[in-house]
Amino acid sequence: MAHVSSPPGSQVRQERWHEADQLDGADDLHEEEAIEVRETLIDAEAHGQRLDRVLVSLVPEFSRTWLQQLVAQGAVQLDGQSVCQPSRKLKAGQRLRVELRPTPQSQAFRPEAIALSVVYEDEHLLVIDKPAGLVVHPAAGHWSGTLLNALLAHHAGASALPRAGIVHRLDKDTSGLLVVGKTQEAVTALTRAIAARNVHREYLALVHGEIRQPQALSTIDAPIGRDPRSRVRMAVVPSGRSARTDVALVAVAAGCSAVRCTLHTGRTHQIRVHLACRGFPLVGDSLYGGHEALGLRRQALHAWRLRLEHPVEARPLAFEAPLPADFAAAWHAVVDGPRTGPPAGLQ
Template sequence: MSESASQSQHITLTGIIDQTQFDRRLDQVLADLFPEYSRSKLKEWILAGFVQLDGEVVTVARQKVLGHEQVDINAEVAVQVQNVAQDIELDIIFEDEHVLVINKPAGLVVHPGAGNSDGTVLNALLAHCPEIETVARAGIVHRLDKDTTGLMVVAKTLLAQTYLVEQLQTRVMSREYEALVTGTMVAGGMVDEPIGRHPSKRTAMAVRETGKEATTHYRIIEKFRNHTHLRLKLESGRTHQIRVHMAHIRHSLVGDQLYGGRPRMPKAASESFMAALRGFKRQALHAAQLSFSHPITEDWLTFKAPLPDDFVALLDAVREDTAEHGLDLD
């Protein structure tokens, strides 16, 4: 079985504007320079801020050019792809004829995209229940990052998907996570900051005034010498929300190389503890609890997933480090 879907593909174009183009509109010049793309598409990219002249972003299509400028375009285009069913094991927590709840492991991408054309949760779903190909995105209601573990709900019918997406958008659906962050926090709290695309890092998000509203609540489960184990609850569901919000308040997730950089080694840490931190190659984030109203029966359902083994081992390591330094932070 297969599913046809639209995916985003990154396009990078570079060129030099000829001096004979002096005083012509930018969109007209780009149409001559890159004839494989329509003028309307190029204009769309200009307005979206995807076009740079000599390193400066240009957002006015009618801007006149001087000639000799270097053009750089970094844009996303939609392409049609055929997703195929693949026999990939799923850790199924709950299933009936309407919904499916899975516990996603680290390293498994949810939806095919650039660099991951197959071997995803979507491919596994098409094999597990072939009838799901009639539902958009194979019933996937929300995503988890590749290296985030934990609970996801999938709709097996269009009706179920409609109701579940509505619960997600109206914040009826409840999602709680566990994370290990850098630094010892003194109390729980809330981060209420808008999130949008990072201005220079294509794969990253950032707190931005022009972004979409995003709220993350967090409370402390356990404090350590240089780390804190948190329980987090989302009010919204922006891309990388927890990772961005925690980095914003200077408590980035352990293992998060995109938002936290290299592991920061605590003072007087043992060799074994430093090895444990360096060896944790993903963000320490787990979708631990998921609650929603069943789209047909309207029963309120709550599911829990235990922390994966690598996360448990990481917590044991930071707990041992704290004890070795004679600290009791309870």
């Protein structure tokens, strides 16, 4: 249990621009969801040009990539017939019609009825035990089903706050504790507390390799920035932002080590990068050299403890999140201790 201690191009002549009638049930949708339709008659200048190029001129405010997706969805017609090839060559005299359906990005910041495991809540803040697999903030590939969407449904004030009150993040496959502000006052105070390193965040992790010299890992102080060889990875680079992680060894067994990590900074992928750079990637973390082991099919990282001062009432708060079942089983395989209660070797 947790506890409290640009205009169109000349080759296309745009003729009509209107909004389609609302569909049945649209009373439940936002007004901006009405589908806009644009039509034009292909002229001699556009004759022989690719469909996607002409669409860019007709709808300059949309990216070519999204317009190509509209084509694939059947939202583009020539002379009343859907066309599904962006490379289709057009002929003078054809009538082109496109339905401007909302992009996923435009629909990202919407409330969704997603269950939250609430550890603590008052009028100022919310502490959540995030499950592995839940994305915190909408991004490419995850424009819905995120924690932000859940927060927008959880309380009305979230819509007026930047990022719905989210002040720090956990990776998609990291489980555990995360604090969210419910008012602007709380968001501001929490953001400042995190920047001042006054929020204590402790993680449990399982890594590949048996750590035999824990003193060499006790403090990893190495700057982190974007990996120059891969935009999806972070790395220890001289030009990166300062990052410090304290690492304490808990147990060693089965070719793996169980460790407790304390963050002093909160850089993207910090624990994953710091441990990997020392030759001990997280179990299940394929991005940084890990692989499935101990029955875990996701990265072995759990935000276990959280301590902070209440952002408005200035009283101390402390929380612990129980280990999720998959992590608990893997942890038990390395640490000889009970499956329930505080993790073995941790006080």
